[in-house]
Amino acid sequence: MKRPTIHDVAAAAGVSRGTVSRLLNGDRYVSPAARAAIERAITETGYVVNRAARSLVTQRTGSVAMVLSEPDQMLFEDPNYSTLIRVAIRRLAERDISLVMMLAGNEGDRDRVVRYVRGGHADGVLLVTTHAGDPLADALAAAAPAVSCGAVIGRENVIPYAAADDRLGARQMTEYLVSRGHKRIAMITGPMDTPGGIQRLEGFADVLGRKASKKLIAHGDWTQASGERAMAELLERTPDLDAVFVASDLMAAGALTTLRAAGRRVPDDVAVGGFDDSSVATSTLPPLTTIRQPLAEMANATINLLLARLDGAEKPQPVVLPTELVIRESA
Amino acid sequence: MKRPTIHDVAAAAGVSRGTVSRLLNGDRYVSPAARAAIERAITETGYVVNRAARSLVTQRTGSVAMVLSEPDQMLFEDPNYSTLIRVAIRRLAERDISLVMMLAGNEGDRDRVVRYVRGGHADGVLLVTTHAGDPLADALAAAAPAVSCGAVIGRENVIPYAAADDRLGARQMTEYLVSRGHKRIAMITGPMDTPGGIQRLEGFADVLGRKASKKLIAHGDWTQASGERAMAELLERTPDLDAVFVASDLMAAGALTTLRAAGRRVPDDVAVGGFDDSSVATSTLPPLTTIRQPLAEMANATINLLLARLDGAEKPQPVVLPTELVIRESA
């Protein structure tokens, strides 16, 4: 029980391979009669084009690789990436492009991925990384059209990207805290080799100027545990702080734990601002006032960039999208 | 600057295509001298096998489709599935099989997916669904070797699966609540057309027998909001309940909100047991006593089933893995 080929369809429709091929590829110059006959033949035979054969001659694969260059762990739980995956699959499917997932955690993985892309097994690359100056970026960008969701630090002009305006978001939150009358505002940042780590601190400093002293800044690594630790650090260094802007909701959840253990009431004694508006923001006590990123728009913009590159655009402009303050009870 | 082909490698090594091909495919019968020459030629030329050409003749694609048959939303945030995706990519990569992601949310998507698999574009299918008796299951299973992580209700003997022992987990939690002296134990279930919904209730009933009356049971849909709602329902129907077993951590977080609003202290007035040991379990107040599923083992077992099927095994046995009670503060 063999799979029907384009020959079978052609025979059933009483035309030649060429005509069927033309119809399949949307060429003009197919007569209405032929068109109808072929379409019937296709449904009758249950024909599905053989992508391997097509790839062989067109030198394109009809697939895009999503490369996850991360320490694996948190990556998938991050709603940012889940949204990206979902949107990518959907948008690419519309164009009949399939998304293949690749991990590039360790050295061996990275080699495999580069070989895969160099070997022409993907028409494009959707890079997901937070590594500053990820060398993978250069290798992949050299081998195929690549884009990224979120800037790749140090490779901003090598890999087009779409991102949220982290700096704006940080300003929005900091301004809000200031407007509520808080005087000694601390911050827990993300890792300083990630865009979110850097730019959210920049926004914070934009508003507070020299009032954003070193003493009021602690660093975390996006994990809840690091939020707990950083908060403890801050309380020790600056016991009289009355607000803290935490660069992610998950770390903010950690900070809340520490504050509670220290007997500080939130928001009465210390106001807490988060970032991301992720699912934990509503399950903490009190629910977090936070900054929402337009995740879906970011993902869509990223895919737009990718499609543009697949269509031959050389250097599409990066896209930066505005964030939004979400007021709940923690500040 | 063309990509090197097997011809180029053969020429560079001074042998024929056939010999190179044999080496690539691990055939015996390649002399040590030829082997060395070819290996050098491969690294020299940077040769990467063309999968399309290979597929064309072998009738296999070297890829597996992960089909997500869900209302999109929560799917990706569920750590269960993130673990599965991660493990799947890694394990399949070891075998040089790539994972392509497909969404099958609406009718059109489902058609596309079925055509894709019928068309022979994937060697196997990793189905992810909670739809009871998902018709997609039959169509896909008929077109390619398919497995599932978690049982597909009504298709247990069509699609091999690996799953956590939900019923056991529910028993563990219920027994724990009983052992702590709770007398009026309620339950918030998941949707009753999902394995988790059904089996966690079964385990609950296993322990409580006729004490698990209708009045003590409310149904949710896995969302936090539904947990709030169900808890309110229970409090109204049975104000004197002293414990509640919630079939997921996220719903449990919702239940906590309702209990707090009603002025019930947790765990003093009402003990709360969750299920999943997901990330929210540690960010609620108090942290949730819950049931941990062996997510990584489940994912690995699922991939084992898939690989077995790809290797020709007809009907591998389903795998059911034990759960574990994690005691925190909510019960």
Add this chain to the structure above:
DNA sequence: CGCGCTACTGTGCACGTTCACAGAAGTACG
């Protein structure tokens, strides 16, 4: 009527690989 143009159709070739087969060279054994 002849010419050019448009709309459409069929055919041969190439894409890069695997596989079956034929055959060569070496070795063991009666």
Add this chain to the structure above:
DNA sequence: CGTACTTCTGTGAACGTGCACAGTAGCGCG
């Protein structure tokens, strides 16, 4: 020495497409 067997090698054919090209039919127009 002849035969059988093992180990290794090269070659032609096939896989199912898209594309360039050649070719046909119809039509308008001078």
